[in-house]
Amino acid sequence: MTTVVPVSGGDFRPYEVVVGRGLMAELGERMAPLARGRTVVITDETVGRLHGAAALASLKAAGVHGRLLTVPPGEGSKSFAELERVIDRMLAFQLDRKDVVVALGGGVVGDLAGLAAALFMRGIDFVQVPTTLLAQVDSSVGGKTAIDTPRGKNLVGTFHQPRLVVADIDVLATLPERQLRSGWAEVLKHGLICDADFFDWLSGEGAAGAAGDPGALERAVVRSVEIKSAIVGEDEKEAGRRALLNLGHTFGHAIEAELGFDETKLTHGEAVALGCALAFRFSVEIGACQPEEGAKVKAALDAAVLPTRLTQVGAFRAAALVKRMAGDKKAEGGRLTLILARRIGEAFVSKDVDAAAVTAFLEREIAGR
Numbered sequence: 070m071t072t073v074v075p076v077s078g079g080d081f082r083p084y085e086v087v088v089g090r091g092l093m094a095e096l097g098e099r100m101a102p103l104a105r106g107r108t109v110v111i112t113d114e115t116v117g118r119l120h121g122a123a124a125l126a127s128l129k130a131a132g133v134h135g136r137l138l139t140v141p142p143g144e145g146s147k148s149f150a151e152l153e154r155v156i157d158r159m160l161a162f163q164l165d166r167k168d169v170v171v172a173l174g175g176g177v178v179g180d181l182a183g184l185a186a187a188l189f190m191r192g193i194d195f196v197q198v199p200t201t202l203l204a205q206v207d208s209s210v211g212g213k214t215a216i217d218t219p220r221g222k223n224l225v226g227t228f229h230q231p232r233l234v235v236a237d238i239d240v241l242a243t244l245p246e247r248q249l250r251s252g253w254a255e256v257l258k259h260g261l262i263c264d265a266d267f268f269d270w271l272s273g274e275g276a277a278g279a280a281g282d283p284g285a286l287e288r289a290v291v292r293s294v295e296i297k298s299a300i301v302g303e304d305e306k307e308a309g310r311r312a313l314l315n316l317g318h319t320f321g322h323a324i325e326a327e328l329g330f331d332e333t334k335l336t337h338g339e340a341v342a343l344g345c346a347l348a349f350r351f352s353v354e355i356g357a358c359q360p361e362e363g364a365k366v367k368a369a370l371d372a373a374v375l376p377t378r379l380t381q382v383g384a385f386r387a388a389a390l391v392k393r394m395a396g397d398k399k400a401e402g403g404r405l406t407l408i409l410a411r412r413i414g415e416a417f418v419s420k421d422v423d424a425a426a427v428t429a430f431l432e433r434e435i436a437g438r
């Protein structure tokens with residue numbers, strides 16, 4: 070069954086997120102109404118090998134002209150150098166303002182291609198075709214585009230909403246197990262933020278999704294997209310409620326940065342899982358949340374073989390992590406903003422968090438206490 074989740078609200082043009090099986094074959098047909106000119110399909114070498122031909126064949130069958138533009142796989146492609154190369158190729162292809170970028174891949178491709186589309190000739194249309202679980206439930210929806218700098222993740226970017234998102238559950242079958250589990254962290258995050266029933270389902274029957282069951286995955290993707298769509302519709306530019314979607318990310322991004330964004334050590338989803346566990350434990354420590362809630366979160370993450378303790382990941386210095394956290398986009402005047410929780414299903418934005426308290430908390434975590 071195909072589900073269409075609308076994304077609308079604020080100042081942006083409404084669009085649809087289409088979730089279902091066998092959708093790659095329908096890509097051309099679904100894009101035809103948008104494609105006034107040519108399309109460039111930006112992908113990485115791995116996804117291009119797996120799905121590039123199918124995407125191009127579908128576009129061709131619908132009479133849409135498309136060509137591939139390939140970037141190296143991995144977070145390293147979210148750089149000024151790769152952005153410049155992509156835009157230069159788009160200019161060399163003589164694309165114009167009517168042409169459309171298709172981002173075929175995971176979060177890295179979506180963030181980079183979306184930013185290239187936002188900047189090219191001051192902005193052209195783009196379509197997200199997410200091929201990882203993480204991109205289907207999170208990064209392909211909501212219009213955040215970005216590259217990293219050596220100082221941190223996603224520090225340069227725009228809000229540029231896609232015209233359409235096509236999430237084919239079948240492509241998840243080609244994902245390495247570790248990537249699937251990483252995406253599961255963002256799925257669990259949506260339950261933790263605002264839907265305790267969804268979290269309970271994910272921790273029980275729905276856990277089959279983390280092991281690749283397509284039915285459970287489809288339901289998990291649809292519910293995650295519904296949650297994200299509702300929040301983005303209310304607050305596109307993260308002036309308030311949208312910051313909740315950042316649960317686990319302030320700790321997570323700092324940990325990723327300290328590890329040099331080395332995905333062999335820690336993937337983004339694993340960082341988010343660890344960040345969620347830390348956010349709940351810190352919430353318990355300051356008395357905002359009951360210890361049993363933190364324990365339930367840890368159990369669900371453990372069951373999905375995701376990290377929940379810094380000691381599982383590497384050696385860190387608390388002060389270095391807090392310095393990174395103070396450079397996060399949510400921080401104001403160098404003061405920390407964290408997404409914390411009252412209980413599973415009820416996250417809240419906490420501004421002006423005491424940096425000394427976070428440092429002391431992290432020192433205990435690092436010492437394994």
Ligand SMILES: O=C(O)C(=O)C[C@@H](O)[C@H](O)[C@H](O)COP(=O)(O)O
Nearest residue numbers: 207211213222223311314315318398
């Ligand atoms: O869409 C959002 O808003 C989110 O915060 C979702 C995050 O899961 C996502 O990874 C996002 O790209 C991180 O945003 P950032 O603002 O912390 O760079």
